[in-house]
Amino acid sequence: MFEEYNPLKNKIFRIIDNDGKVINKKYMPEVEDTTIVKAYKDMLFARTADLLTVNYQRQGRIFTYPPNYGQEAISGAVAQIIGKEDWLVPAFRELGTWLAKGVTLKEIFLYYMGNEDACKFEGATNTVPFAVPIASQLLHATGIGYEIKLNKKKQVVFTFVGDGGTSEGDFHEAVNFAGVWKVPVIFIVQNNQYGISTPTSVQTASQSIAIKSVAYGIRGIQVDGNDFFAMYAAVKESYKIAMENGEPVLIEAVTYRKGPHTTSDDPTKYRTKEEEEKWDATDPMRRLKAFMESKKIFDFDEEKLIADYRKEVDRQFVAAENYSAYPVEDVFKYQYVEMPEDLKEQQRKYEKYLAWKATAVK
Amino acid sequence: MKIMNLVNAINNALDIKLKEDKRVLVYGQDVGVEGGVFRVTEGLQLKHGKERVFDSPLAESGIVGTAVGMTMAGLRPVVEMQFSGFVYPAFNQIISHVARMHNRSRGRYPMSMVIRMPYGGGINALEHHSESFEAAFAHIPGLKVVIPSTPHDAKGLLISAIESPDPIIFMEPKRIYRAIKQEVNEDKYNVPIGKAAVLQQGTDVTVVAYGAMIREVQKAIVLAKQAGISVELIDLRTIYPMDKETILNSVRKTGRIITVTEGVRSFGVASEISQVVSEEAFLSLEAPPKRVTGFDTIVPLPKGEFHYLQDAHKIFYEIEQTVKF
Ligand SMILES: Cc1ncc(C[n+]2csc(CCOP(=O)(O)OP(=O)(O)O)c2C)c(N)n1
Numbered sequence: 001m002f003e004e005y006n007p008l009k010n011k012i013f014r015i016i017d018n019d020g021k022v023i024n025k026k027y028m029p030e031v032e033d034t035t036i037v038k039a040y041k042d043m044l045f046a047r048t049a050d051l052l053t054v055n056y057q058r059q060g061r062i063f064t065y066p067p068n069y070g071q072e073a074i075s076g077a078v079a080q081i082i083g084k085e086d087w088l089v090p091a092f093r094e095l096g097t098w099l100a101k102g103v104t105l106k107e108i109f110l111y112y113m114g115n116e117d118a119c120k121f122e123g124a125t126n127t128v129p130f131a132v133p134i135a136s137q138l139l140h141a142t143g144i145g146y147e148i149k150l151n152k153k154k155q156v157v158f159t160f161v162g163d164g165g166t167s168e169g170d171f172h173e174a175v176n177f178a179g180v181w182k183v184p185v186i187f188i189v190q191n192n193q194y195g196i197s198t199p200t201s202v203q204t205a206s207q208s209i210a211i212k213s214v215a216y217g218i219r220g221i222q223v224d225g226n227d228f229f230a231m232y233a234a235v236k237e238s239y240k241i242a243m244e245n246g247e248p249v250l251i252e253a254v255t256y257r258k259g260p261h262t263t264s265d266d267p268t269k270y271r272t273k274e275e276e277e278k279w280d281a282t283d284p285m286r287r288l289k290a291f292m293e294s295k296k297i298f299d300f301d302e303e304k305l306i307a308d309y310r311k312e313v314d315r316q317f318v319a320a321e322n323y324s325a326y327p328v329e330d331v332f333k334y335q336y337v338e339m340p341e342d343l344k345e346q347q348r349k350y351e352k353y354l355a356w357k358a359t360a361v362k
Numbered sequence: 363m364k365i366m367n368l369v370n371a372i373n374n375a376l377d378i379k380l381k382e383d384k385r386v387l388v389y390g391q392d393v394g395v396e397g398g399v400f401r402v403t404e405g406l407q408l409k410h411g412k413e414r415v416f417d418s419p420l421a422e423s424g425i426v427g428t429a430v431g432m433t434m435a436g437l438r439p440v441v442e443m444q445f446s447g448f449v450y451p452a453f454n455q456i457i458s459h460v461a462r463m464h465n466r467s468r469g470r471y472p473m474s475m476v477i478r479m480p481y482g483g484g485i486n487a488l489e490h491h492s493e494s495f496e497a498a499f500a501h502i503p504g505l506k507v508v509i510p511s512t513p514h515d516a517k518g519l520l521i522s523a524i525e526s527p528d529p530i531i532f533m534e535p536k537r538i539y540r541a542i543k544q545e546v547n548e549d550k551y552n553v554p555i556g557k558a559a560v561l562q563q564g565t566d567v568t569v570v571a572y573g574a575m576i577r578e579v580q581k582a583i584v585l586a587k588q589a590g591i592s593v594e595l596i597d598l599r600t601i602y603p604m605d606k607e608t609i610l611n612s613v614r615k616t617g618r619i620i621t622v623t624e625g626v627r628s629f630g631v632a633s634e635i636s637q638v639v640s641e642e643a644f645l646s647l648e649a650p651p652k653r654v655t656g657f658d659t660i661v662p663l664p665k666g667e668f669h670y671l672q673d674a675h676k677i678f679y680e681i682e683q684t685v686k687f
Pocket of ligand 1: 093132133134161162163164165166190192194195196257261391420422444448451
C-alpha cells in the first residue's frame, strides 16, 4: 500500500466512491459486517452529539465547541482499531477516537463548559488531555513512542493535528524525531481544508501534506478521509507497521469541516455555498450508508437510533451541567505537587477576602 | 469625530498607517480574508491589497521571524498573534532577535516592528485564551510594552507604536474590545509611548492599573466613595518603559499605592511598581504598597475563573485595608 501510494506519486487512497461503490477491490479491507455496523453507529453517535452541542451552545449552555461534523469517518475508522493500551495524544477534533478510548461525552461537555476536572478522563487508559496550542502535542506523542520502544512494549501512539497545524515548527520536529528515533507513532493529519478561515493552500506549497513524510524518511499516505474503508485500511496497515516494526507513519486524511471552526466562527465569511455543496457530495456517513445498503447490512431503524442517541447525549450533557461548583481549593491545589508556602498564603488570603465579602457585600 | 470601540480604533490606526506609509504591512493568522478572529483587521485587505494585508501560515515563530527579516530589509511589519497565549512558539524570535538585533548590530538594524496580541481574561474562553503575561515581555530588555484601555488611546498608541524605532509589544485587552465606546478623532494623532495618564484625581490612595482593569477600578472607586475614600487613578498605558514620574508624584500626594493587574502575582508589574515606590518615595508612604493580582496559578477555565479575576470588590477590599492601615 505504502509503495503504491507513495506520496511522490500524488495519488489519493480511496476505496469507495461517493455512492458507496467499491472502486478499489485490491485494497478493500476485510472488515466484519458487525464492525461496519458498529462503525456507522459510532459515527452516528458522534454526529448526533455534535449537532446537539451546537444547539446547546446557541442556548448559552456551553461556551464554545469545535464540531467534527463531516470528519466522522476518520475517528470512525481509528475507533475500530485503537486498543485499550494504545495511547491517544489528541488535538481537539477527533471526538470518535476519544469516545473509543473511554472518554465520556460528559467529560467533553464539562471541558467546554469550562472545568478542568473534565481532563481526568477517568475511564480512559493512556489518554492525555486536549492540547489547545496547535501541534504542540505531536512532540509528546513522539516522546511516548520513545518509552514504548525503550521498554519494548506492544503499544502504538495515535496523535492528531489539523492541516493548519502542519505549519507549526512542532509538527516538523515531532515527525523528524519520530523518523530519527523510529518510534511507533501514527500521525493523523485531518486535512479539513481550513484552519479557521485559512485554506490549506495558504499553509503549504507542497502538493500534499502526506508528501512531507518523504522528506522525514517515514512512510506516509494521502487518504480520502471521508471514505471509511480507505481510512480503515490505511490505519490498519499503519498500525501493523507501528506495532511490528516500531516505525512511525503519517496519514493525511483529506476531509471537509462541514460546520464552523467553532461555534463562534462564521464560515460564510471565507467560503462559498458551491464549495460546501461540492464537498457535501463526499459526506462520509452517506457513503458508508450507501455501501451498507447495497450489502443489505443497514438493518436497523436509524431514526429510532438517533432518538435514543439524542436522549443519551442529553443525559450526559445535563450530568455535566449538574457537576459540582468550582471550589476555591481547585484553583490552587493542582498547580504544584509540592505547593509553595507563598501560594498557600495566597489561598489563605483569598479565603479571608471571601469571608469579608460574605458579610460586607449585600 | 466618530463613535468607536477598541476594535474600530485599532482598525482605524492600522488603516491610517497603511495608507500613509508604504512600508507598513499587516499579517498573521486569519487577518486577511476574515479580518481577524476579533475582526480587528476587517476590511483592510480589501482596501490595501493582498500584498500588504494577508493571512500567514499557522506558525507564530514564522510570523515573528519573517517580520525580523522584513524589518532589517526596511519594511515595517505589524503582525498579529491570534491570542497572547499562542505567542510562545515565537518567544525564541522575540527574545533572541526582536529584542536584541539593534544592540547586536550596534545600531544598524533597529527592530521597528509591532507585535499585536489580544490578551486577558473574563471572556469565558478555553485554556490559553485568558492569560496576562505582560510582565514576561516587560522583563525582556529591548522591548517596549504598551496596553491601551480606551479607544482613543488605542488608536494614538498604536500609531506611535508603528512609528517607533523600537519593537513594541502591543497588548489589547480583548475583554473590553467592544465594551467601551467613545468619540474618536478620525484624523491621525499620537498618544506618546511611556506616558501614563491620571484618569481621576484623589487624595487618599493611588491606584495604578491598565487595560481591562481600569473599568474594574472605576467600579471600585464608586464603592470607595461611599466609604468616604478618595482615590487617584492612574492608567499606566505603557508597561515598559514605565512612567515613574507620574506614579511617584501621585504617591507623594496620597501616601498610599495599590497596583491592580490581571496577571500572576509573583514577579509581576505590580511587584515592580511597589518596589519603585519603596525605593523612591519611601518617606511619603503611610502604608505598604499593595498588589491586587491573580494568583501564582494558571487562569482557571471559565467555571473557576471568577476566583482569579480582579473585580470591584477585591479592589475595594484592598483599598479599604490600605487606607485603614
Ligand atoms: C499555537 C496556536 N496558534 C493559534 C491558535 C488559534 N487556533 C485555534 S484552532 C486554529 C486553526 C487550526 O487549524 P487546523 O490545524 O487546520 O485544525 P482544524 O481546526 O481545522 O481542525 C487556530 C489558528 C492555537 N490554538 N494555537
